Amino acid sequence: MSALTDDTIPVTPRAMRDEMMVFGAMAVLLALVPLTDIYPFFVMQALCFALLACAFNLLIGYGGLLSFGHAMFLGTAGYCSAHALKVWGVTPELGIVVGVAAAAALSVVTGFISIRRQGIYFSMITLALSQLLYFIYLQAPFTHGEDGIQGIPQGYLFGIFNLSKPTVLYYVVLAGFLGGFLLIFRTINSPFGEVLKSIRENEQRAISLGYKTDQYKLLAFILSGTLAGFAGSLKVFVAQNASLTDVHWTMSGEIVLMTLVGGLGTIFGPVVGAFVIIAMQQYLAGFGQWVTVIQGVIFVACVLTFRRGIIGEIAHYFRRSL
Amino acid sequence: MAHRNRRAFPRGSFPPCLIHRVDGIFRPEAAGPGRFSKASRRACPNREKVAAREMASRRRLTGEICLADEFILETHGLTKEFAGFFAVRDVALKVRRGSIHALIGPNGAGKTTCFNLLTKFLKPSAGQILYKGQDITAMAPADVARLGLVRSFQISAVFPHLTALENVRVALQRQHGSSFDFWRSKSVLDRFNGRAMELLSDVGLSEFANTPAVEMPYGRKRALEIATTLALDPEMMLLDEPMAGMGHEDIDKIAALIKRISAKHTILMVEHNLSVVANLSDIITVLTRGQVLAQGNYAELSKDERVKEAYLGAGHA
Ligand SMILES: Nc1ncnc2c1ncn2[C@@H]1O[C@H](COP(=O)(O)OP(=O)(O)OP(=O)(O)O)[C@@H](O)[C@H]1O
Ligand SMILES: [Mg+2]
Secondary structure (H helix, E strand, C coil): HHHHHHCCCCCCCCCCHHHHHHHHHHHHHHHHHCCCCHHHHHHHHHHHHHHHHHHHHHHHHHHHCCCCCCCCHHHHHHHHHHHHHHHHCCCHHHHHHHHHHHHHHHHHHHHHHHHCCCCCHHHHHHHHHHHHHHHHHHHHHCCCHHHCEECCCCCEECCCCECCHHHHHHHHHHHHHHHHHHHHHHHHCCCCHHHHHHHHHCCHHHHHCCCCCCHHHHHHHHHHHHHHHHHHHHHHHCCCCHHHHHHHHHHHHHHHHHHHHHHHHHHCHHHHHHHHHHHHHHCHHHHHHHHHHHHHHHHHHHHHHCCHHHHHHHHHHCCHHH | CCCCCCCCCCCCCHHHHHHHHHHCCCCHHCCCCHHHHHHHHHCCHHHHHHHHHHHHHHHHHHHCCCCCEEEEEEEEEEEECCCCEEEEECCCCCCECCCCEEEEEECCCHHHHHHHHHCCCCCCCCEEEECCCCECCCCCCHHHHCCCCCCCCCCCCCCCCEEEEHHHHHHHCCCCCCCCCCCCCCHHHHHHHHHHHHHHCCCCCHHCCCHHHHHHCHHHHHHHHHHHHHCCCCCEEEEEEECCCCCCCHHHHHHHHHHHHHCCCCCEEEECCCHHHHHHEEEEEEEECCEEEECCCCCHHHHCCHHHHHHHCCCCC
């Protein structure tokens, strides 16, 4: 993993002020979207994926763990929220809680199984577990197999916010994204984050200082999985469906792609990466199957030419941490 | 009967009631009746604490030093086999509390492997390790560190993208809890800055406090590693070639530092620089091909033919 994470962190001390300023700018810009001509559905979808990529980035960029099965958290939370909303008829906030709780439980179980493995073995186990889950969801009756769960009611959040209004839904999703983003930001800049970074930098040394590194990695895994689940639950309200694509391994791959394109181990990179990839899928939809090829080319170009990703390169150029 | 006359026992022999602890293994059945055996019958996790408390109170009462106290670290028959090759074979090491103990030997003698075994980064194939009278042979490396037996690495081990100050703080932070707090700002760690700066200035790194470790010269990284280790205030430090790759000035600085910290910490160190070894160490163990060849102080060893041969044979001075 270290080959991927080397060099991604600008060597100047992290300046939290820069980051907070960029965060403020990002929040304002996103808040203005409904006033423009930009299709809000697109931005909402991108925000869900941005949160997902940020959660993934917490694990690889700061914990040095490459999970290749993060779609399982997205999909599990999606299915559980969708089922709770549609079949049990719960309120939106409860639907989100159900989805997030399911993802959290799943991350505890899968974390215990995978966290002791190093490097590529960790990636393989997360992939295997997500494949296992994919086949369960394919067979389980409540997911409706290939059809997925369709026509999910949006309802009123907290009994006030009418989520079937696009503008209301947009701000709710934005608030969810910003909240999740801030939690990740805080985690990175917390006492726990410091230990996590030290483990990424030199696990043996962290152990020799008396840290039981598995426990820290497990907590990072659970946080990451739970937040990925939160993104999955939000996405249910946007897409109004939950389907197998969200648990498929290609989704896991896309998460990796978004994070790499934006900049691994940078704070804003995954957000930018998610927007770039979702925009590509949106605007290149006319090319049909070729989208996959174009994505592949971009991926290769990224790895070969600007390894640090978009934000990573910018941050490196200005010797800032972003 | 022995209780009253304990002071009369010569060093190295022990009142019968202490014998059960002499080899560091608890054998409750060997203990006589009374407070101690009751305590040692308790559940395992408490044993070490009980033992420490008992030992401390006994020491207060009697002023006597018992064996487990005299030697902070002991190994018996320590062996590590890598697929038929014995990197360490049947090593019996005794490190006296408060001493600077050097472990020397030609390249590939098994010194680093020894360190890895002692700190549990490697599992011994056979043998036993006793630290402060406690059997640590089956412990996890992080737990060994928590007991106060902390190592440094032969290849400088720092956290490259953290600043020097942050490097030291990571060590300070561990002992004071809050390391799992992901919801708090890391500014709560600022309360360690004072102590961290103290440690940095001890090793002459004050002006590097805000420099990322990756940008520091090699010698400074080694010094930073020692500062980080010292931050844990370990009772015993294992230093693997702390001066390798350093210039003369740095060597003198670090040697002086090691001398200074040895007042409060027991030190076991691997070092190739024999003049450093001669100046610093109270006792030297020579390792060749995984086995202890000789042990003694520098004057004794420099006369020893086998030691000379081992070193000359390996192309050393
Ligand atoms: N993981 C391993 N697998 C196989 N052999 C090993 C392993 N680790 C060490 N060895 C072998 O064990 C022997 C002792 O190595 P060790 O690193 O302990 O030597 P050393 O005394 O520290 O040498 P140096 O002075 O060069 O640091 C060497 O021959 C080495 O090749
Ligand atoms: Mg060595």
